[in-house]
Amino acid sequence: MEKDELKILAQNLANPEGEKGKEVAEMMNAANIGMTLESIKALLIEDDEHLLEIGHGNAGHLKLIFDKAKNIRYTGIDISETMHNEAKNLNKEYKNQAEFVLYEGEKLPFEDKIFDKIFTVNTVYFWKKPVEYLNEIYRVLKNNGTFVLTFGQREFMEKLPFTEYDFTLYSNSEMEEIISKTPFVRMKMSEREEDVKSKTGEQIRRIYTILTIKK
Known part of the structure; x- marks a missing residue:
């Protein structure tokens, strides 16, 4: 890929926009599904819980969450209007269980202590103020709640x-x-390895970490 193409890819990984954003989101969902599945598994979802996913993308994995337990409520939050609309369109069958929230990326627009479990996959690279953002996650998580943070x-x-374009590693x-x-x-920290096709098309061995963090 040329430098300009890499910049556009990086921009759409951070904040997918328009038709290119939808294309990148489909690729992300396919490339990240292993990380997402392992993150969902680490949450140990139980009946009647309320989950928050930060950076849901197109939320093509929603059925996998609802299959884990009964009477789950899901809230997804994203900075991308394209992903917000795409997730709603792809998950109309879950409209009574799932809601999608568009936000500005720093303050979580929720009251204190309302989520049982929170997770996020491959978003930490774009947090401008990571300590402050983690404090926001802590604020909206119930006492004894679980937060799963997964990153390469x-x-x-x-x-x-x-990743040289606006990623913090x-x-x-x-x-x-x-x-x-x-x-x-x-x-609790656990490491995983998997063979995947990269965002630029090559076959690569990805090494990533799942942090299971307790309040």
């Missing part, structure tokens, strides 16, 4: 040509250091 490790992500120790500055009380 710095050493792996640095090899991808588009983290090693496990760097992420641990950031979380230590928040009120979260404990954390």
Whole structure:
């Protein structure tokens, strides 16, 4: 890919827009489904819980969540108007269980302590103020709630040509250091590896981390 193409790809990974954004979102859903499934598994979803997903993309994985337990309520939040509309269109059958919220990317537009579980996959690279954002997540999470944060490790992500454009990358120790500055009380870290097709089309071995964080 040329430099300009990589920049456009990076922009649409951060905030998908228009037809190109929809195309990138489909690719993201396919490329990230392994990470998303492992994150959902780590949540240990139970009946009657209210979940929040930060950066839902096209939410093509919603059925996988509702299959985990009964009477689940899902809220998805995203900064992309394109993804907001695409997720609603793709998930009309779940309109009584799922809602999608468009927001500005920094303050979570919810009251305190309303979600049982929160998760996010591949969004941390775009958080402008990670400690403040984690404090927002803590605020809207119920006491004893679980937050799952999944991200590609710095050493792996640095090899991808588009991550030099407005991505902030983290090693496990760097992420641990950031979380230590928040009120979260404990954390379990697990690493995964998988073979996937990259956003630029090559076959790659992805190394990523799932952090299960407790309030």
